[in-house]
Amino acid sequence: MNENIKYDSVIIGSGPAGLTAAIYNARADIKTMVIAGNHPGGQLTITPMVDNYPGFPNGVGGFKLMMDMQTQVKNFGVEIRQGVVKNVRCQMSNVRSFEVEMESGEILETKSIIVATGAAVKWLGLPKEKELIGHGVSGCATCDGMFFRDKTVAVVGGGDTACEDASFLSKFTKKVYMIHRREEFRASVAEQKKVFENSKIEILWSSEVKEINPSKSTPDPSFDLKEGNKLNSIKIFNNKTNEEKILEIDGLFVAVGYSPATKFLEGLVELRETGQIITGKNEILSTMTNIEGIFAAGDCVNEHHRQAIIAAGQGCLAALEMQSWLNRL
DSSP states (O other): OOTTOOBSEEEEOOSHHHHHHHHHHHHTTOOEEEEOBSSTTGGGGGOSOBOSSTTOTTOBOHHHHHHHHHHHHHHTTOEEEOBOEEEEEEEOSSSOEEEEEETTSOEEEESOEEEOOOEEEOOOOOTTTGGGBTTTEESOHHHHGGGGTTOEEEEEOOSHHHHHHHHHHTTTSSEEEEEOSSSSOOSOHHHHHHHHTOTTEEEETTEEEEEEEESSOOSOTTOOGGGOOOEEEEEEEETTTOOEEEEEOSEEEEOSOEEESOGGGTTTSOBOTTSOBOOOOSSSOTTBOSSTTEEEOGGGTOSSOOOHHHHHHHHHHHHHHHHHHHHTO
């Protein structure tokens, strides 16, 4: 046995998938390190209210949920370290092991890895967009849709996710605008059909969002949301006619794509064209990648259902399958 191996498992990511995996590892007495990234808690920490996570009848703030989960992990004795992984190398000796190289230069040696790095929303990059997240701007229709019951909202995008979001939001809202910069959708025929046949959805073709306007005008892009500021309107630009118009809306849902945090695995683990990690080639260990000993869970794997409860469940499964694999070494 290589005496330099310090950990049984290194978990890369500190969202619901990574922290759930850490809890199950700790309960199984698996020596574990969690690498939290530069944003501990993941994307859920910017979600003001989570009302679809079981056990919280009145909902729970996303930040509080993740900080409580982090405390639970620490209470089990698991070390959580902030930092970003630069590279992962597979070492072959008498026993397979992995080197996890941090951007700081530190190298961690481990018998197994669970990747739970998640996927970040591709935002529009407009002034005041990030400041208004949770105050009218969202990247998750299934998370925040019900807060816009009987309101007017807009969805930006033209792929499957955008069409699915528009159809979903139409169940709650008064009206849904779909804003797409092209003259046709990239979504599947089935998803397009749902949009075209929905009388609540109005499509704005060849259109782009140029400005996001809060309810209170201010020259400062870092305006104070404590004063009750929220999304009021957006400026739309038609790239065919060059016309501009102001669209008054209550909610803006950005659905132009997601970026899985998997670049550090390129050349080692099989990835989809979209960047998600491919798992499931092992008939028994469904969360294992093409590299034995590297498992993956959560939004860095799942292309379609970006939900905290699904990520947590996959994190649990990855930990259990990893433990089973370790026991056979």
